Amino acid sequence: MSDFFAEFVNIPVTIEGRCVILMPDLVGIVPLSEQHLYVELQEAVNQTPAIHVNEADIENIRETYPDVPIYGLWQTLINSGLVSYRKSLQVVQSSPMDGFYIHCDLGRAEFSGDYEAGFFAADASFTLDDAAVIAPDLGNLSLPENQAQMAEELQAKRKKKARAAWISSVSVAACVVLLATATDFSLLQYHRYENQEILDKSAMRDYLLAGLDGLKTSRITDVPNDHEKITKIAEVWAYEKQLTTQGAQEFKQNDFTFIFPDRGADPSSHVGWFNTEYSLKNSGEWVVNVTVGAL
Numbered sequence: 001m002s003d004f005f006a007e008f009v010n011i012p013v014t015i016e017g018r019c020v021i022l023m024p025d026l027v028g029i030v031p032l033s034e035q036h037l038y039v040e041l042q043e044a045v046n047q048t049p050a051i052h053v054n055e056a057d058i059e060n061i062r063e064t065y066p067d068v069p070i071y072g073l074w075q076t077l078i079n080s081g082l083v084s085y086r087k088s089l090q091v092v093q094s095s096p097m098d099g100f101y102i103h104c105d106l107g108r109a110e111f112s113g114d115y116e117a118g119f120f121a122a123d124a125s126f127t128l129d130d131a132a133v134i135a136p137d138l139g140n141l142s143l144p145e146n147q148a149q150m151a152e153e154l155q156a157k158r159k160k161k162a163r164a165a166w167i168s169s170v171s172v173a174a175c176v177v178l179l180a181t182a183t184d185f186s187l188l189q190y191h192r193y194e195n196q197e198i199l200d201k202s203a204m205r206d207y208l209l210a211g212l213d214g215l216k217t218s219r220i221t222d223v224p225n226d227h228e229k230i231t232k233i234a235e236v237w238a239y240e241k242q243l244t245t246q247g248a249q250e251f252k253q254n255d256f257t258f259i260f261p262d263r264g265a266d267p268s269s270h271v272g273w274f275n276t277e278y279s280l281k282n283s284g285e286w287v288v289n290v291t292v293g294a295l
Contacts, residue, residue, distance in 0.1 A: 005135040006094030015141045021061055025053045025072030028111030039151045041072050047085055048109045051075050053148050070148040074112050079144040082136050091131045200244035211251040232292035260286040
């Protein structure tokens, strides 16, 4: 291990089995006059403000060491848990009197910079006598998630992320539209089916009422005995209340044709005097012919 950890800055080193470069970075607010020179390396989190790097430094390192991933010095040390937020002043030395420092206050990192000949330009009250030296072994470092990138690369990354989010939103909206359309179609089909059921039953009711009215108003010498016919019609109705009639039916006829929904079994297997025929219409139904008059 080097006597001064800052000697590992701006040169290829091996961390977690990978060849990388640690470059100087800036923790905290970038001076207004220099903001156009820096790009964000890491967003602010609970105990650390945003971290930035000089874009020109990235470009210079890439010219010398192309294709080698670049990470920030303080970014990596913080990610490795080597910066104590309880210590006010901590330094990474490049010589006994020079190096990089970070200042923490109230359990949070505040700002960082470099110092020369033991002088801290940001705060003249800082002294090396009060500073804690950070000089870890490379094997104790853990690489952060974000690499240093140029502004153009960061913008392209944001556009790609925004495009992916937009595509995801469009996909969700399309699924909602398709689901709503399918639901509307299903409800419409169900409404049509139920409406037809009501119409069929209303027609049968009107027919039966007309027959009853006809019996009430007809004067006949011989009173017919339709007990057997009515009983069989009642048995048919009791067996399947969802039945419909096929065409117009008249009470005076002896043969009736009904439509039963398909319930998975031939109705004649339960009522022997049903004559049945299976139809594929309406997704499957039974045409039931019954003789309810004189046999």
